[in-house]
Amino acid sequence: MSRIGKLPVNLPSGVTISVDDTNVVSVKGPLGTLSQKVDSDIRVEVENNEIILSRPNEEKRLKSLHGLYRALIDNMVVGVSKGYRKDLELVGVGYRAEANGQRLEMSLGYSHEIVMELPKEVRVETKTEKRSNPVITLSSIDKQLIGHIAAKIRSLRPPEPYKGKGIKFVGEQLRRKAGKSAGV
Numbered sequence: 001m002s003r004i005g006k007l008p009v010n011l012p013s014g015v016t017i018s019v020d021d022t023n024v025v026s027v028k029g030p031l032g033t034l035s036q037k038v039d040s041d042i043r044v045e046v047e048n049n050e051i052i053l054s055r056p057n058e059e060k061r062l063k064s065l066h067g068l069y070r071a072l073i074d075n076m077v078v079g080v081s082k083g084y085r086k087d088l089e090l091v092g093v094g095y096r097a098e099a100n101g102q103r104l105e106m107s108l109g110y111s112h113e114i115v116m117e118l119p120k121e122v123r124v125e126t127k128t129e130k131r132s133n134p135v136i137t138l139s140s141i142d143k144q145l146i147g148h149i150a151a152k153i154r155s156l157r158p159p160e161p162y163k164g165k166g167i168k169f170v171g172e173q174l175r176r177k178a179g180k181s182a183g184v
Contacts, residue, residue: 005066009051009074012081017051019044025073029080032141036076038069051077079141086150087170088136091159097134099126104136108157108167122149135170 011017015029025044026035038044041062043054053070055062078084090097090108097106104116104124118124121140128134136153140146150169159166161177168174 003067005053005055005063005070007070009070009077011046011049011051011077015077015081017046017077019046025076027073027076027080029077029141031080031083034076034080034141036069036072038073039065042066042069044069044073075143079143083139083141084143084146085137085139086146088138088150088153088167089170090134090136090167092157092165095134095157095165096128097126097136099124099136104153106153106156109165114156116153118149119145121145 012029015027017028018026019038020026023038023040023042023044024035025038026033041056042065043056045052045054051073053066053073055066090106092109095106095108097104099105102118102120102122102124104118104126106114106116108114121142122145123139125137125139126134127137138146138150138153140149154167154169157166159168159172159174161175162179164174164176
């Protein structure tokens with residue numbers, strides 16, 4: 001049996017879950033509502049404030065889907081109760097970021113500014129203090145969406161290995177290279 005799939009998902013207080021006939025799981029909490037279509041072979045049951053997923057047999061496809069859907073439902077429960085947050089740091093001279101509603105305007109050393117239109121499910125904040133790097137903070141209830149948006153922003157200027165300039169996650173350890181040695 002799947003080690004992840006057999007673990008029950010605990011429902012915190014204030015979070016409700018419903019499963020309809022077409023196997024769509026909807027999770028509602030204080031921060032919002034999320035829904036996910038589950039494969040028809042995976043059975044979802046709610047018992048004593050716990051969500052239990054089961055599969056009919058040991059087929060390889062079902063074993064992988066069992067753990068996948070359990071993890072997705074757990075991410076939805078955490079999202080609607082606590083939410084998710086990603087912090088990105090802009091390292092480089094003249095790098096800056098500014099948020100105007102759902103628009104994120106960044107100056108990353110290119111000849112032009114980069115403007116990103118973010119989905120309404122993601123909230124963005126920027127913080128720029130003297131003598132520190134600008135920080136972009138993304139928050140959302142959808143873990144998959146916030147990870148995708150953060151990766152897309154990071155891909156605009158990935159950190160380079162010599163000086164570490166670029167966009168990196170706060171707390172990310174970069175692999176640094178030594179650079180050129182002095183000639184003999």
